Amino acid sequence: MSLKIQSNFNDEGNQWEIKAIGDVDISTAPKLRDCLDAALQDKKANIVLHLEELNYIDSTGLGVIIGTMGKMKEYENQIMLVNPKENIKKLLNITSLDRILCPKI
Amino acid sequence: MSLKIQSNFNDEGNQWEIKAIGDVDISTAPKLRDCLDAALQDKKANIVLHLEELNYIDSTGLGVIIGTMGKMKEYENQIMLVNPKENIKKLLNITSLDRILCPKI
Amino acid sequence: MTDILKFSIPGKPEYVGTVRLAVSSLANCAGFDIEAVEDIKVAVSEACTNVVCHGKSNRDDCYEVACEISEERIIILVIDRAGGYDMSQYQRPVMDNPKEGGLGIFIIKALMDEVDIFSELGMGTSIKMVKYLNRL
């Protein structure tokens, strides 16, 4: 299982554009957490997490996203998930996380 | 594991153009054998087996190809493998089958 | 006709992906469609993740995953001897106020047709998950 992350600060939109590619599970979730933490450390801003190339996520990955959302609340920043695949959309729906994290679905 | 086969008679070249897509192992080798047999049943001619989309083959698949080669000898027809991926090229090389089956490598 | 496959795996994060891959290949063999295979993949991962995360045993200790495949269903058992837990303490997650943890069992129950958990404190846990083929 592998996870690749591309992280980019969008000056125009004043937000992080972060793309997760591959699989997030118990062995790769720490990497996702580190990347999100590093971004916020670098600059407090909203995060757009692009999921079009994410094949798999489970509760460990969702937990990291929820945790990040919590940390961001302090600064009134938000994290937003865009373009999840069908399997991931299903998981977001089951957990009702889509209502909080995916304003566009 | 899955195997898809596209079989086509090329009138111009007077030969079968057969493309194997996926994996040939003990569970899919019978399908390869059936397709090759059916082609020769339909028309005795040379066979060009296109391997650019074949991801995996092992001795069961190689056995089917050797068996077909044997059946074709009677009619002086040949079977030729083209465009194998690196892993498959290695196997053909180890078994020296490339010398008999891959005139172009 | 029922086939039984068993895996014995050390309780380490890096092997959860191997189990997920193996079980999803089995589910695919058994004739489940893509969506059901994905459900099974996530469910078995959640169960293995719980062993690895919450197990109090040595990380070298192995847990067992058993898959029973028949024409109408797949049964997956994940059995550990990693200390167990007090199931009466379990709280369903409240999704209006999501927390970082506590989603695993909730997700398993949402994705599988039948789920039974048996845990004995000081001993271990077994979770049985069933998914039926062709169920609407």
Next chain:
Amino acid sequence: MTDILKFSIPGKPEYVGTVRLAVSSLANCAGFDIEAVEDIKVAVSEACTNVVCHGKSNRDDCYEVACEISEERIIILVIDRAGGYDMSQYQRPVMDNPKEGGLGIFIIKALMDEVDIFSELGMGTSIKMVKYLNRL
């Protein structure tokens, strides 16, 4: 540090792919490069195929695949109780005149660094295959 994973699988063609997938995921975890992972995949498949093809046991009987992973190597054992064979009858294939069968063990020996086979007629066979990391 050595990790041991074990699989128990019914001797049927449809499950050989599952073993192949699981073992290649392990080899990948263990740090082998793409070419070595492919070698291991083929070797373990050949060993399983032999059990399924030549085994005289009931197709429901299971064989075992054990993988021992350490920093410097992977050891894969495939153990069956499917009747065994007389190894003194074994003939290396003659590739100027290839035959449909008889390539399996030859391929395993070409792809793995060490191969030991032990077969007892009337009992079963075990094959031990070793591949080292970072070996030129």
